[in-house]
Amino acid sequence: MSADLVLDGLDKRFPGSPTPALHAFSLTVAAGTCTAVLGPSGSGKSTLLRIIAGLEEPDAGAVRIGGRDVAGVAAERRGVGMVFQRSLLFPHLTVLDNVAFSDRVSGTSRRAARSRAEEYLEMVQLRGFGDRRVGELSGGQEQRVAIARALAAEPAVLLLDEPFSALDPALRSDMHDLLDAVRTAVSPTIVLVTHDRDEAARASDRIALLEHGVLLHEGTVLEAYRRPQNLRAAQIMGGRNEIPGEVRDGVHHSALGSVPVPPETPDGPGILVIRHEDVAVLDDGAGSTDAAAIAGVVESTRVAGARSEIVVRCGDARVHAESPPTQRCQIGDRVRLELPVSAVHVVAA
Known part of the structure; x- marks a missing residue:
C-alpha cells in the first residue's frame, strides 16, 4: 500500500x-x-x-x-x-x-x-x-x-x-x-x-x-x-540558547567561557546551541567531569507546568535552563550550570 x-x-x-x-x-x-x-x-x-x-x-x-x-x-x-x-x-x-x-x-x-x-x-x-x-x-x-x-x-x-x-x-x-x-x-x-x-x-x-x-x-x-x-x-524547534563564539581544537570559546564540544565539530566561528532542557542547574560549587561547569547568577524564574524556566547570567552571556519543582531557585542565587558535551551543538555563525 x-x-x-x-x-x-x-x-x-x-x-x-x-x-x-x-x-x-x-x-x-x-x-x-x-x-x-x-x-x-x-x-x-x-x-x-x-x-x-x-x-x-x-x-x-x-x-x-x-x-x-x-x-x-x-x-x-x-x-x-x-x-x-x-x-x-x-x-x-x-x-x-x-x-x-x-x-x-x-x-x-x-x-x-x-x-x-x-x-x-x-x-x-x-x-x-x-x-x-x-x-x-x-x-x-x-x-x-x-x-x-x-x-x-x-x-x-x-x-x-x-x-x-x-x-x-x-x-x-x-x-x-x-x-x-x-x-x-x-x-x-x-x-x-x-x-x-x-x-x-x-x-x-x-x-x-x-x-x-x-x-x-x-x-x-x-x-x-x-x-x-x-x-x-x-529557533523553530524552540531552542533558546544561542552563544556566538569560535571553535578551536574541540573547544567553543565565547562570553560563556570555554565549553568542550563534540570531536566532529569543525574549527572556526560558530554559534553554540544547547536545549534548555539539557542544561543542569546545580548549587554553586557542584559539578562533574564530563560536562562544562559554568558559574552564574539567577536572573529570572518562571513556573511552567511541572518545571521552572530559569535564566542565568554568566558574565556577559545569558543561559536558559529548566529545573524541577523540588529545586527552588530564587533571583540572585549563585548557581552552577552543567552543559553535557553530548548535548552541545555548534551551528554556522
Missing part, C-alpha cells in the same frame, strides 16, 4: 507574490514512514501538499511516487489520499457511505464497498457508527471518518494537512494514538503538515523544517531538536 515519495527541486511561485511559495525543495520520504513538515504560517506547507496531491502544478521540479514521475497525472490517479483540517465529509451520506465513497466511484458494488468500509471504520475505532449522519459526530469522530475514507482508497501516500489542529489537547493525543494504530495496520507513507513541533515529534519518524518555501533542515526527530542544521532550524 505504501511507496517511496521523492520530491526533486520543486519551485512554485503564485502570480503577484514577491516571494516563491517553494524554492528548490527536495525531500525523500521512505515507503511506510512518516515525515512531518513543520513551519510557521505561510511557509509553503500546504502548497507542498497540494503539489504532491496534484491539485497544483509546480513551476519546476518533479514528484515521483514509487519511482514514477506523476507530472500530468490527474489527482485521482496518483494513489494519494488527503485529509484536511476540516473533515469535508459528505453531509447527505451516512458515515458508512462516506467511507465507501471511493469504492463506489470505482464501480465496486454497494454491498462490497460497504463491507470494506466497515473494516476501515473498525480500524479507526468507530465500529457501529456506520448508520450515523455526519451532523451527529464530534470533531474527533469526523476526523476519524475522514482518515478511514482516505485509507479506503488504498493510497500509496497519505497527506495530512493539520488534521488535528482544531481538536482539544486530549483529543489530539487520542488521534496521535490512532495514527500509530493505522501505521501498524496498513503502513502508509505519510506526510504530516503541522505548525506544532510537539505534534511533529510525537507523530513522525523524521521532521522537515520549512520557511519561506525553503527546506531548512531534514532529519530524525532527535536531530531536529539536538542537531539542527542551522540557527533558524534551532
Whole structure:
C-alpha cells in the first residue's frame, strides 16, 4: 500500500507574490514512514501538499511516487489520499457511505464497498457508527471518518494537512494514538503538515523544517531538536540558547567561557546551541567531569507546568535552563550550570 515519495527541486511561485511559495525543495520520504513538515504560517506547507496531491502544478521540479514521475497525472490517479483540517465529509451520506465513497466511484458494488468500509471504520475505532449522519459526530469522530475514507482508497501516500489542529489537547493525543494504530495496520507513507513541533515529534519518524518555501533542515526527530542544521532550524524547534563564539581544537570559546564540544565539530566561528532542557542547574560549587561547569547568577524564574524556566547570567552571556519543582531557585542565587558535551551543538555563525 505504501511507496517511496521523492520530491526533486520543486519551485512554485503564485502570480503577484514577491516571494516563491517553494524554492528548490527536495525531500525523500521512505515507503511506510512518516515525515512531518513543520513551519510557521505561510511557509509553503500546504502548497507542498497540494503539489504532491496534484491539485497544483509546480513551476519546476518533479514528484515521483514509487519511482514514477506523476507530472500530468490527474489527482485521482496518483494513489494519494488527503485529509484536511476540516473533515469535508459528505453531509447527505451516512458515515458508512462516506467511507465507501471511493469504492463506489470505482464501480465496486454497494454491498462490497460497504463491507470494506466497515473494516476501515473498525480500524479507526468507530465500529457501529456506520448508520450515523455526519451532523451527529464530534470533531474527533469526523476526523476519524475522514482518515478511514482516505485509507479506503488504498493510497500509496497519505497527506495530512493539520488534521488535528482544531481538536482539544486530549483529543489530539487520542488521534496521535490512532495514527500509530493505522501505521501498524496498513503502513502508509505519510506526510504530516503541522505548525506544532510537539505534534511533529510525537507523530513522525523524521521532521522537515520549512520557511519561506525553503527546506531548512531534514532529519530524525532527535536531530531536529539536538542537531539542527542551522540557527533558524534551532529557533523553530524552540531552542533558546544561542552563544556566538569560535571553535578551536574541540573547544567553543565565547562570553560563556570555554565549553568542550563534540570531536566532529569543525574549527572556526560558530554559534553554540544547547536545549534548555539539557542544561543542569546545580548549587554553586557542584559539578562533574564530563560536562562544562559554568558559574552564574539567577536572573529570572518562571513556573511552567511541572518545571521552572530559569535564566542565568554568566558574565556577559545569558543561559536558559529548566529545573524541577523540588529545586527552588530564587533571583540572585549563585548557581552552577552543567552543559553535557553530548548535548552541545555548534551551528554556522
